[in-house]
Amino acid sequence: MKHRLFGWGTLLVVPVLLAPVAHADSSPGPRIVAEAVVSDAPVAHPGASVTTVFRYTSVGVDGGPTEMTGSYSLPRTPPPPGGWPILVFSHMTVGGADKCAPSTIRAGDPELIRTNTGDAVAGRMLDAGFVVVRPDYEGIGTPGPHPYLMGRSLARAVIDSARAVHGADERIGSDVVLMGHSEGAVAALFASAADESEWGSLTLRGVTAVTPPTGMRQIIESAHAIPFSGSGIGDMVGLAALFIVGASTVDPAFADILRNGGLSAPAVALLPDTESRCFGELSSPSSFGRLAPSQLLGPNGKLASATLANIADANDVAHLRIDHTVPIRIDAGAADPVVPVPVALALAAHYRSIGNDVTFAVQPGGHTAVPSSPEAAESIARWLVDAAGRHS
Structure with a gap:
């Protein structure tokens, strides 16, 4: 993508040298x-026989051709008849900078607490004979801004990473299950709602959404006037910065509003951080974390906030229609302040009300820790394996 909100450059960090792949067909x-x-x-899971970092072709949020990155791990077990099934794990918010890409993040990086929250489930799925695919998402690991929480872009990363991996190894089968955490839950649910034709020869068998964000319109409308910064608020402002940049990638009119007084001068000055810093850094006092939510908006902030709320609503998972043959699981955190249990439970109830088969579970811990405990990981993995096996 060539889009730039205010014209800053992109820092592309590729610590792994990727070798070109030749294809016999077109x-x-x-x-x-x-x-x-x-x-x-x-990213190299100890339970895998081999892990590969890859770059694949896709379609950008602007409708043009692009490339994205990710990784895939193969199980140690021999492929069954029909091939290994696939789990696509979609990561939680890590930021929009290339250095935040889970496929290339380095040991000791503080962002690992977010990039690798699916490891416990991934290990169990590898043991069960699944290939584990982990997309980095558009703009993370490749040029251009990351369309943060923009459902169409996130779904594209999920679907196209699975299709690309499936086409690369004849031992990989066509059955797919999805798991996403936080932002990744949005990715997984939007991919589940995609038309069947978008999956090509793959068949979606089930989706697990861990702490799925929803009701973002209400959060934007209520939080933009908070006049103070500090502990806990920094995370909110860091997320807001990512969301503002993400929304500008799908709505040129919103990008124009931002350029014409929608953002405050301090917020504009910090925008380049969204392409050079990961989420933990963005939320710190050295970046957006030093601003109060009310300090993000400029003289045209009322229009910017209203437009952003509309974009958030258009990308809310509550509006999705997922085929009733695809079972859904939603996991909430008992101590999650980002997606509290009543919010997640209401989403599950809504999906049930429109005919979906929904399993709901509450896990111990806060937002980041939900899928990591042995009990949660075992429960989620068992459900995913069962979902894939319903049609075997």
Whole structure:
């Protein structure tokens, strides 16, 4: 993507050298164009026989061709008849900078607490004979801004990463289950709602959404006037910065509003941080974390806030229609302040009311920790395996 909200450059960090991949055919659809086997990186799960970091073709949020990155891990078990099934794990918010990409993040990076929250489930799925695919998302690991929480872009990363990996190894089967955490839950649910034709020869068997954000319109409308900064508020402002940049990638009119007084001068000055810092840094006092929510908006802030609320509502998972043959699981955190249990429970109840088969579970811990406990990971993995096996 070539879009820039205010024209700053992009820092592209690629710590893994990807070798080009030759293809014998020219059939349409997502494909891997470069890859490299990794063994000593955080993305290389110890339960895998091999983990590969890859770059694949896709379609950007602007409708043009683009490339995205990710990783996939193969199980140690031999493929069954029909091939290994696929789990696509979509990560939680890590930021929009290239250095935040889970596929290339380095050992010791503080962002690992967010990039690798699916490891416990991934290990169990590898043991069960699944290929584990982990997309980085558009703009994370590749040029251009990240369309944060923009459902269409996130779904594209999920679907096209799975299709590209499936096409790269004849031992990989066509059955797919999805798991997403936080932002990744939005990715997984939007991918589940995509038309069946978008999956090509793959078949979606189930989706698990862990702490799925919803009701963002109400949060924007109530939070923009908060006049103080500090502990806890910094995370909110960091998320707001990412969301503002993400929304500008899908709505040129909103981007124009931002350029013409929608944002305050201090917020404009900090915007380049969204492409050079990960979420923890963005939320710190050295970046957006030093601003109060009310300090984000400029003289045209009322229009900016209203427009942003509309974009948030258009990308809310509560509006999705997921095929009733695809079972849904929603996991909430008992101590989650981001997606409190009543919010997650209301989403589950809404999906049930429109005919979906929904399993709801409450796990111990806060927003980041929900899928990581042995009990939660075992429960989620068992559900995913069962969902994939319903049609076997």
